[in-house]
Amino acid sequence: MISNIAVMRGVKSLKDIDVSGKRVLIRVDFNVPMDSHHNISDDRRIRAALPTINYCIDHNACSITLVSHFGRPGGKYDERYSLKHIVKRLERLLKKRVVFVEDFESSRDEIATCSLERVFLLENIRFYEGEKKNDPELSKKLASICDIYVNDAFGTSHRKHASTYGVMEYVDTKVAGFLMMKEIEAFSKALEDPVRPIALVIGGAKVSSKITLLKNVLQKIDKLIIGGAMSNTFLKALGYDMQHSLYEDEYIETAQHVMDQARHHGVKIYLPVDVVITDSIESPVDIKIVPAQDVLEGFQAVDIGPATVKLFSEAVGLSNTIIWNGPMGIYEIDNFSKGTYKIANAIADSYAYTFVGGGDTADAVDRAGEADNFSFISTGGGASLELLEGKILPGFSKLDRREEEL
Ligand code: ADP
Numbered sequence: 274m275i276s277n278i279a280v281m282r283g284v285k286s287l288k289d290i291d292v293s294g295k296r297v298l299i300r301v302d303f304n305v306p307m308d309s310h311h312n313i314s315d316d317r318r319i320r321a322a323l324p325t326i327n328y329c330i331d332h333n334a335c336s337i338t339l340v341s342h343f344g345r346p347g348g349k350y351d352e353r354y355s356l357k358h359i360v361k362r363l364e365r366l367l368k369k370r371v372v373f374v375e376d377f378e379s380s381r382d383e384i385a386t387c388s389l390e391r392v393f394l395l396e397n398i399r400f401y402e403g404e405k406k407n408d409p410e411l412s413k414k415l416a417s418i419c420d421i422y423v424n425d426a427f428g429t430s431h432r433k434h435a436s437t438y439g440v441m442e443y444v445d446t447k448v449a450g451f452l453m454m455k456e457i458e459a460f461s462k463a464l465e466d467p468v469r470p471i472a473l474v475i476g477g478a479k480v481s482s483k484i485t486l487l488k489n490v491l492q493k494i495d496k497l498i499i500g501g502a503m504s505n506t507f508l509k510a511l512g513y514d515m516q517h518s519l520y521e522d523e524y525i526e527t528a529q530h531v532m533d534q535a536r537h538h539g540v541k542i543y544l545p546v547d548v549v550i551t552d553s554i555e556s557p558v559d560i561k562i563v564p565a566q567d568v569l570e571g572f573q574a575v576d577i578g579p580a581t582v583k584l585f586s587e588a589v590g591l592s593n594t595i596i597w598n599g600p601m602g603i604y605e606i607d608n609f610s611k612g613t614y615k616i617a618n619a620i621a622d623s624y625a626y627t628f629v630g631g632g633d634t635a636d637a638v639d640r641a642g643e644a645d646n647f648s649f650i651s652t653g654g655g656a657s658l659e660l661l662e663g664k665i666l667p668g669f670s671k672l673d674r675r676e677e678e679l
Pocket residue numbers: 476477478479480500501502503519574575576598599600601602603604605630631632633634635654655
């Protein structure tokens with residue numbers, strides 16, 4: 274058993290406390306994929322929070338307030354990232370009225386008036402500068418509108434932010450929601466005694482926040498399969514000219530280090546041998562498949578090519594545990610989605626224990642029609658990688674613990 278998971282399993286959950294007559298603040302993760310017309314393309318994360326919300330309703334909490342982040346607005350108001358865009362969907366799923374709260378401090382009295390006829394949803398907490406800074410003032414303010422804090426935001430439980438971490442300093446009763454418990458149980462099953470070889474398939478765009486994790490994960494896996502924008506940084510480190518592709522200059526050295534470490538630990542690395550390139554993402558005139566070494570001048574790599582699909586598919590086919598986070602290309606655009614969907618098919622078709630994490634990756638698996646063919650779909654991407662690293666996630670670390678464990 275990975276000891277960090279055992280520690281996290283020992284926290285109190287909603288089941289262990291009495292919520293009746295109490296003001297409950299639930300940190301949820303409503304950071305759902307959304308298109309430019311505010312259509313929610315995958316509401317899995319909202320649906321995943323329903324058991325916790327409904328439990329509080331069924332057990333007569335005084336009031337229920339939901340707090341979440343959405344996107345990366347950078348500490349200030351930005352209409353594009355307003356959570357008002359999800360109110361309707363939430364009302365439909367909950368079958369209840371949802372009161373959208375733009376400024377929670379001025380709604381304090383309303384929240385304190387017991388009525389389960391409606392649920393409160395606070396505006397995007399990342400509109401406050403203090404959220405990401407884990408500012409004690411913001412934490413105290415959040416604590417002051419509740420009696421009980423429930424963390425059910427598994428997707429952000431690896432962050433030390435005011436609403437996911439700092440707030441717990443100032444609330445007497447803080448417990449995990451059902452999603453947090455479900456996720457940790459699934460990880461415990463997957464990682465307790467994993468069947469080797471273990472393959473980690475990594476992609477997506479959040480290179481800076483994920484690449485550093487890779488170093489620590491290498492001791493735990495047998496194969497590292499890299500695609501998406503993540504692989505551009507590695508290909509760049511191999512000396513290839515990636516032209517206008519999305520890669521991160523500051524992390525080229527880290528990529529090099531990951532490759533050296535992999536060699537040291539006997540981990541096999543798989544990188545794209547061919548890529549789909551385009552002259553423009555929005556209005557492509559020219560789309561080509563080229564060897565990874567031959568990205569044309571002014572073009573960018575936006576998906577893995579067919580030879581890479583074959584290579585990666587064979588590598589995952591020979592694995593017994595597969596962990597996947599991050600799409601292989603810009604899967605939201607049809608022309609650049611094939612690599613991601615084919616890898617989704619290959620992983621789903623394998624006989625391995627298959628585990629997928631990350632908002633976009635889960636969305637891609639759904640679109641590929643493979644959602645039922647994975648062993649477990651986690652709502653957390655970065656969080657699942659940090660679990661794999663062996664870390665105790667901050668979102669769990671300050672929760673109350675079950676007494677028998679003390
Ligand atoms: P997750 O949400 O599953 O953790 P990320 O947020 O890290 O995954 O990455 C998903 C994003 O990565 C998608 O929006 C996708 O378009 C983008 N992406 C993947 N490959 C590329 C690429 N080659 N160039 C630009 N963006 C990419």
